[in-house]
Amino acid sequence: MTEGSRPPHIRTATGQDASSVVAILAAGTLTPGREDLAATERYAEAIEDIVAGPSTVLVAELNHVVVGVCQLIVFRHLQGQGGWCAEIESLHVLEGYRSGGIGGALLEEAARRAAAQGCYRLQLTSNLQRTDAHRFYERHGFEPSHRGFKRLL
Numbered sequence: 035m036t037e038g039s040r041p042p043h044i045r046t047a048t049g050q051d052a053s054s055v056v057a058i059l060a061a062g063t064l065t066p067g068r069e070d071l072a073a074t075e076r077y078a079e080a081i082e083d084i085v086a087g088p089s090t091v092l093v094a095e096l097n098h099v100v101v102g103v104c105q106l107i108v109f110r111h112l113q114g115q116g117g118w119c120a121e122i123e124s125l126h127v128l129e130g131y132r133s134g135g136i137g138g139a140l141l142e143e144a145a146r147r148a149a150a151q152g153c154y155r156l157q158l159t160s161n162l163q164r165t166d167a168h169r170f171y172e173r174h175g176f177e178p179s180h181r182g183f184k185r186l187l
């Protein structure tokens with residue numbers, strides 16, 4: 035799994051994790067410069083706002099070092115009789131820790147939490163360039179079903 039087969043510790047992020055989280059996001063982005071390592075306070079505020087509602091931000095730790103992050107967005111859906119739905123965003127693991135079970139542990143904890151909140155579906159989008167990620171998601175039971183579109187505002 036990871037460092038000597040020790041599973042990562044998965045927990046809810048706090049504002050104190052902001053510098054680690056933004057570093058992981060910056061390392062994993064396809065758009066260099068999108069994340070601002072100097073804006074830690076804005077990320078801390080975002081984490082605190084997100085975890086105050088039904089959604090959450092999860093972090094994976096190994097030896098008390100944050101090495102992965104995942105945002106779980108939980109929202110009320112019109113379909114499914116107005117049921118709850120969940121979406122995975124920003125699942126990233128530091129490069130040196132990939133392929134060690136950390137991403138899978140984050141994803142499965144997000145799925146567990148979504149199910150515990152009564153969500154009937156867990157969905158995600160993944161950039162077309164991320165073919166390794168697509169294989170990863172399929173190994174975890176996700177099926178490609180839609181084509182996503184994005185419009186920046």
